[in-house]
Amino acid sequence: MKCIECSALGGNIDEVLSMSSDAPKPGSEEVQKGKGKTMIVKVEACSLSRGDSIMLEGSCDLMLNPKLPFVPGMDICGVVEEVAENSEAFKVGDRIVATNGMTPTGGLAEYAVVQTNNAAKAPANITPVQASVLPNSPIAGLHAAKAAKLKEGDRVMVLGGSGGVGSALLQLVKDAKASFLATTSTAEALCLSLGADVVVNYRETNWYEDERYKAEPFDVVIDCVGWRDEWKEAYRRGVLKSGWNGGLSMRALCRAG
Numbered sequence: 001m002k003c004i005e006c007s008a009l010g011g012n013i014d015e016v017l018s019m020s021s022d023a024p025k026p027g028s029e030e031v032q033k034g035k036g037k038t039m040i041v042k043v044e045a046c047s048l049s050r051g052d053s054i055m056l057e058g059s060c061d062l063m064l065n066p067k068l069p070f071v072p073g074m075d076i077c078g079v080v081e082e083v084a085e086n087s088e089a090f091k092v093g094d095r096i097v098a099t100n101g102m103t104p105t106g107g108l109a110e111y112a113v114v115q116t117n118n119a120a121k122a123p124a125n126i127t128p129v130q131a132s133v134l135p136n137s138p139i140a141g142l143h144a145a146k147a148a149k150l151k152e153g154d155r156v157m158v159l160g161g162s163g164g165v166g167s168a169l170l171q172l173v174k175d176a177k178a179s180f181l182a183t184t185s186t187a188e189a190l191c192l193s194l195g196a197d198v199v200v201n202y203r204e205t206n207w208y209e210d211e212r213y214k215a216e217p218f219d220v221v222i223d224c225v226g227w228r229d230e231w232k233e234a235y236r237r238g239v240l241k242s243g244w245n246g247g248l249s250m251r252a253l254c255r256a257g
Contacts (some may be wrong), residue, residue, distance in 0.1 A: 002021050043077075044076075070105045074104035
């Protein structure tokens, strides 16, 4: 089968990635080995995120570096080609979205081996390309939105609104009927199109120093970048209402009580 292979970590991407046309296609033994929890998927689309680029750089400390050469990509949309007969969740022909989770490899190929517990049926009203992004960043954004307990009328700041998680969050916050949505980013046009009312260029100004936000502080600040010092500074300056603060994965989250 055809696939993209990575021959080294940390090198020039044009030099370490190459097209292969003779990679072995996963066979029935993969399904049998998975004891009903594995299926073979014909890949229609594979999305790449910051996690994939970190893996290619060889600088990811959350997952083991794969054995070289390897096929990059962990988030896909495709059609089930083979699955265990006793599978209750999926059948041959189902269009699914899936991630390989803590083993971020195998997506940039014609066929991929997927764990059934890392998959879900793809929405019917979007394209395979659109669906392929769903298993990763948007899920993190959804968890953040739920953890923030967003409610109608909230004033919300999303730090890093143009990234994978941030761009999903902007839409989720707007859908929750926030009264005001601000974000930090250099991609102003993109963030405005996703629902932001104000986009602050973090390279030019510190949003937490803006007197407008001290007069009308935020109910929620969600950090998609990891700069915890920013929302702590916002809390200290009165730009974030007093309340509880906690964490979600590698992203800090604050909210008024």
